[in-house]
Amino acid sequence: xxxxxxxxxxxxxxxxxxxxxxxxxxxxxxxxxxxxxxxxxxxxxxxxxxxxxxxxxxxxxxxxxxxxxxxxxxxxxxxxx
Amino acid sequence: xxxxxxxxxxxxxxxxxxxxxxxxxxxxxxxxxxxxxxxxxxxxxxxxxxxxxxxxxxxxxxxxxxxxxxxxxxxxxxxxxxxxxxxxxxxxxxxxxxxxxxxxxxxxxxxxxxxxxxxxxxxxxxxxxxxxxxxxxxxxxxxxxxxxxxxxxxxxxxxxxxxxxxxxxxxxxxxxxxxxxxxxxxxxxxxxxxxxxxxxxxxxxxxxxxxxxxxxxxxxxxxxxxxxxxxxxxxxxxxxxxxxxxxxxxxxxxxxxxxxxxxxxxxxxxxxxxxxxxxxxxxxxxxxxxxx
Numbered sequence: 001x002x003x004x005x006x007x008x009x010x011x012x013x014x015x016x017x018x019x020x021x022x023x024x025x026x027x028x029x030x031x032x033x034x035x036x037x038x039x040x041x042x043x044x045x046x047x048x049x050x051x052x053x054x055x056x057x058x059x060x061x062x063x064x065x066x067x068x069x070x071x072x073x074x075x076x077x078x079x080x081x
Numbered sequence: 082x083x084x085x086x087x088x089x090x091x092x093x094x095x096x097x098x099x100x101x102x103x104x105x106x107x108x109x110x111x112x113x114x115x116x117x118x119x120x121x122x123x124x125x126x127x128x129x130x131x132x133x134x135x136x137x138x139x140x141x142x143x144x145x146x147x148x149x150x151x152x153x154x155x156x157x158x159x160x161x162x163x164x165x166x167x168x169x170x171x172x173x174x175x176x177x178x179x180x181x182x183x184x185x186x187x188x189x190x191x192x193x194x195x196x197x198x199x200x201x202x203x204x205x206x207x208x209x210x211x212x213x214x215x216x217x218x219x220x221x222x223x224x225x226x227x228x229x230x231x232x233x234x235x236x237x238x239x240x241x242x243x244x245x246x247x248x249x250x251x252x253x254x255x256x257x258x259x260x261x262x263x264x265x266x267x268x269x270x271x272x273x274x275x276x277x278x279x280x281x282x283x284x285x286x287x288x289x290x291x292x293x294x295x296x297x298x299x300x301x302x303x304x305x306x307x308x309x310x311x312x313x314x315x316x317x318x319x320x321x322x323x324x325x326x327x328x329x330x331x332x333x334x335x336x337x338x339x340x341x342x343x344x345x346x347x348x349x350x351x352x353x354x355x356x357x358x359x360x361x362x363x364x365x366x367x368x369x370x371x372x373x
Contacts, residue, residue, distance in 0.1 A: 039256040046253060047287035056290035059251035066253070068290075 107168030112179030113141030122163030190236030210344030237281030335370030
């Protein structure tokens with residue numbers, strides 16, 4: 001199964017981290033999600049992920065885009081709104 | 082009433098108005114906080130002794146204008162019974178201002194109202210060469226404007242790199258730092274923090290994916306020599322990161338000592354520092370105050 005991908009390079013706060021939270025909510029615990037974002041969204045997205053207990057498994061660069069591989073928290077349940 | 086009487090009244094928070102025989106009564110409001118009960122007493126006092134209105138001052142206080150000279154003792158008594166003190170004016174340590182701090186504001190680093198209470202308890206109304214204002218702002222966002230005070234305290238998070246969590250050289254800290262205080266030269270070196278450029282926001286700490294960057298201290302920085310008035314100047318930082326309410330009281334005590342020793346009458350602290358140089362204060366804080 002390919003890693004689901006979320007591109008928020010065109011979004012501004014608070015939609016950046018809101019979209020990340022909503023996408024993660026649809027996934028099962030320990031699932032990976034690739035998030036593509038610009039540096040201006042980094043702080044809020046990173047702090048939201050840490051606060052919510054998700055793990056940023058890796059950070060890569062694609063030009064001026066940051067590519068995060070996020071592993072959903074083991075304890076957060078999947079929600080399907 | 083002669084000029085000396087007016088001066089004494091002013092020092093005790095009763096400000097002579099343009100209208101003869103009327104005073105604006107300044108209240109003691111620490112960090113802009115009053116209980117609803119205290120506020121009710123202020124309303125009663127303004128209706129009974131003033132003209133049913135109050136003025137919100139520039140430094141989070143309240144004044145009740147239009148109080149007749151013969152009612153000053155009575156209004157003081159009414160307010161005091163409700164736990165509302167009278168303000169000060171003249172060459173004294175003024176009301177300590179504060180934001181709502183970390184117990185209320187998600188951005189807060191220090192409990193600014195608690196700091197304000199402690200500093201106020203220690204120094205409120207104490208004499209100084211000129212007015213002396215202390216303001217406490219809970220974080221780097223600086224809503225309470227630390228730099229406009231004689232002594233401003235500003236909540237501050239000091240970052241450091243932790244040996245027990247690896248830096249992956251991902252570059253997130255470098256990208257989020259608003260003051261370019263972090264560089265990641267290469268994978269082997271990892272994140273390097275330039276403390277002199279750091280503004281204490283903590284963005285690097287909340288953003289670091291491996292928690293390699295951690296908070297070494299959550300406290301405050303000290304700014305001295307700010308004022309507005311006829312020739313405004315912004316306060317300058319002194320000392321490293323301080324950590325506690327006790328530190329805050331010690332810092333203000335040491336700065337006040339220096340001001341009393343070197344300030345001329347009717348000279349604001351900013352002007353004293355222009356004469357002595359900031360280094361003289363820094364030396365005093367280190368030697369007499371034992372601060373660093």
